Amino acid sequence: MPIKVPDLLPAKAKLQEENIFVMDESRAFKQDIRPLKILILNLMPLKEQTETHLLRLLGNSPLQIDVGLLHTSTHQSKNTSPEHLRQFYQSIDDVKESKYDGLIITGAPIEMLAYEDVNYWEELSQIMEWSKTNVTSTLHICWGAMAGLYYHYGIDKFIRKEKISGIYTHTVNDSREKLLSGFDDEFLVPHSRYADFRREDIERIPELKILSESEEAGLYLIASKDGKQIYMTGHPEYDAFTLQKEYERDKAAGLNPIIPENYFPNDDPSQTPKLRWRMHSSLLFSNWLNYYVYQQTPYQL
Template sequence: MPIKIPDLLPAKSKLQDENVFVMDESRAFRQDIRPLQILILNLMPLKQQTETHLLRLLGNSPLQIDVGLLHTSSHVPRHTSLEHLEQFYKSIDDVKDKRYDGLIITGAPIEKLHYEDVTYWDELSQIMEWSKTNVTSTLHICWGAMAGLFYHYGIDKYIRPKKISGIFPHDLKDETEKLLSGFDEEFLAPHSRNADIRKEEIENEPNLKILSESDEAGVYIAASTDGRQIFVTGHPEYDAFTLQKEYERDQQAGLNPDIPVNYFPKNDPNQRPRLRWRTHSNMLISNWLNYYVYQETPYKL
């Protein structure tokens, strides 16, 4: 089934080239069906790249999805044009009276900042509070997961001695968990962050459970016991070259980054990285949409 996106969104042509089933607004208008209403709060600096990453995963679901894009009006991004934001994005003031089946809150490369020092923290807090009553289930990614754990449960992050970057193996903590349906007992997923969450703090919260973790990368997936809040500390949406671009960016910035772990063949940055986490990423998003959104949301929002 297709995802419905604006007619002129730049990601449309790239997704169509990859045979992702997208339907523009003009065609969707003629469809007599109730699609899922999914809102993406895009906090990443390269917003068009993140749009493509997430729409690619959402487009792999058998469900029809109507995607909306949200940004924080209290922060002006440097890497996305105002014209793009005005054409395709809304603010919380535009949607605060609406209800959505699902919300995705992306990461942001600001892990080293205290939450209160983030320029849009008050607005993000407003959005996360709004989501508790206006969204069936919210999926938080990377920094978005850490911010969500802090806002909803008071679980703070800590700065790692070195950035964690690479592709890491993960184990399942509960093989009966619906979000992990169809997963291998061990699977790969990308991480790219300077901060982390302490496992014991999640374990001490009775309304949270750990679903997957890695010996090297720590807790990967945690969820509220009612399934309304999902926290993913990695980047399942990344394509094959995202970590490479980040590594080269950090090199150019003089940060002397380590080579991403288990990423380049033979650990050689001159070789083309291979995409080895696509199946897990597609299943994660499809399971979230099916079990925590589609099967839980009311027909009439």
């Protein structure tokens, strides 16, 4: 089944080129079916790129999904046009009276800031509080996971000496967990972050469970036992070239970045990286949509 997106959303054409089944609003209006309502709070600077990343994975589900896009009105985006935001995005004031089956909170490149120093922290806190009563399950990605664990449980991050950047092997901690249903014992995930969590800080919260981790990259998947809050520190939504673009951006800015680990063939940035984590990424999102959203959400929101 397809995802339903606005007729003119730029990501639609890109996804159709990749043979992803996308249904526009005009066609979806004629179907007598109740799609899942999924809201994406997009905190990334390059919002159109992130839209494509996430819609690609949501579109691989057998469920029909009605996607809405949310942004923080208290932050002025420098990398996405105001016209794009006006046409396709809403703010929390526009949706606060609505109910949603699922919410995705993306990452943001602001790990070095204290949470209270983020200029939209108050609004983000309002959204996360609203999600507890208006959303069946919320998926937090990278900095979104850090913000969520801090807001909901008071778990703070710490800054690493070196950035975690690359493709890392992860293990399944509990094969009975539905989010990991069908996973291999080992699988690959991209990471790109400076911050991390301490295991003991997670383990002291009885409501949380560590589902997956990496010997090199640390904790990866953390979930509340009721399935309403899912936190992942990596970026399974990244495409084959996202880490390359980040590396080249940081190099051009004179930041002397490390070469992403296990990413370029022979660790040679002149060679083309290969996409080796697509199966895990698709399965992760499909499992979340099926077991934590579709199987739990009421028919009448």
